[in-house]
Amino acid sequence: MIKSQLKKAILSKKFxxxxxxxILIHILGGxxxxxxxxxxxxxxxxxxxxxxxxxxxLMVKNGLNMYSVWFDSLLLYTPFMPIxxxxxxxxxxxxxxxxxxxxxxxxxxxxxxxxxAKLLTNGxxxxxxxxxxxxxxxxxxxxxxxxxxxxxxxxxxxxxFFSKLLxxxxxxxxxxxxxxxxxxxxxYAGIALAVSSFIKNTIAVMISPFLFWIGGDLILQSFGxxxxxxxxxxxxxxxxxVTFNEIIIELGCITLFFxxxxxxxxxxxxxxx
Numbered sequence: 048m049i050k051s052q053l054k055k056a057i058l059s060k061k062f063x064x065x066x067x068x069x070i071l072i073h074i075l076g077g078x079x080x081x082x083x084x085x086x087x088x089x090x091x092x093x094x095x096x097x098x099x100x101x102x103x104x105l106m107v108k109n110g111l112n113m114y115s116v117w118f119d120s121l122l123l124y125t126p127f128m129p130i131x132x133x134x135x136x137x138x139x140x141x142x143x144x145x146x147x148x149x150x151x152x153x154x155x156x157x158x159x160x161x162x163x164a165k166l167l168t169n170g171x172x173x174x175x176x177x178x179x180x181x182x183x184x185x186x187x188x189x190x191x192x193x194x195x196x197x198x199x200x201x202x203x204x205x206x207x208f209f210s211k212l213l214x215x216x217x218x219x220x221x222x223x224x225x226x227x228x229x230x231x232x233x234x235y236a237g238i239a240l241a242v243s244s245f246i247k248n249t250i251a252v253m254i255s256p257f258l259f260w261i262g263g264d265l266i267l268q269s270f271g272x273x274x275x276x277x278x279x280x281x282x283x284x285x286x287x288x289v290t291f292n293e294i295i296i297e298l299g300c301i302t303l304f305f306x307x308x309x310x311x312x313x314x315x316x317x318x319x320x
Contacts (some may be wrong), residue, residue, distance in 0.1 A: 048156065052168040056136045057175060069124070071148070072305030074187075076123025077116055084110035112194030114217070118205050118284065120184055128281055130258035131180075132173035132232040137252060139191035140165050140313065145247070152275045158315050166237065166306050173236025174229040181225050207283040208290050224284065227294060231281050235302040241305040244312040 133254035143149045213220040235256040242255040261276040283289040
């Protein structure tokens with residue numbers, strides 16, 4: 048069941064549109080940061096000496112460094128990640144309940160197996176939706192931009208806990224980064240699925256992961272807890288204080304907590320009562 052549902056989810060036109068939107072957000076975010084270098088005016092009257100021309104060309108070269116472009120492209124994408132996670136499959140359970148399909152499914156398959164399949168399929172679809180655009184971004188950046196880590200202005204700063212890995216092996220860093228994005232998408236897709244077992248409003252379900260992402264910050268900050276702020280976890284590459292263990296713990300807790308809520312609220316007696 049998981050295989051067939053996941054195949055149906057990721058091969059749909061809807062999923063392709065979601066991936067396209069994710070790539071577009073990446074590109075727009077990167078363009079917003081680098082357009083000043085792409086269209087730099089070397090004929091400006093205040094840089095007509097050889098020394099200033101040389102400095103300007105170096106500035107532009109560094110600004111179009113592949114590492115700079117890659118990280119710049121993440122800035123706008125980050126706040127969209129919670130919603131991206133919810134888009135592919137989080138409404139599937141709500142749709143099954145609304146159209147009465149759940150009754151026919153329960154005749155064919157054990158209800159608990161159905162719920163577990165929903166959780167896993169939803170998580171996998173959400174994880175792929177969040178991480179796949181970054182894979183495409185990486186390919187685009189590698190094709191169209193060059194440069195060295197040594198000319199990257201944020202060398203040793205960006206990458207967070209994995210900044211040293213970024214310096215010595217960019218490809219391996221990208222794999223780790225995308226894996227964390229996948230885990231984030233898996234966890235946040237579960238938020239929307241759990242909310243769909245309580246609320247029947249489509250828009251409310253779709254924005255619930257984003258509201259958690261923002262609201263969780265406000266709650267944890269009021270208790271003075273900084274390391275586990277939701278907005279910090281998926282911006283780990285900017286903050287060296289966020290460790291891999293903290294990322295795993297938070298996303299693991301989110302996954303388990305909202306999975307338990309979904310399983311409990313979607314029991315047969317709650318559906319048919």
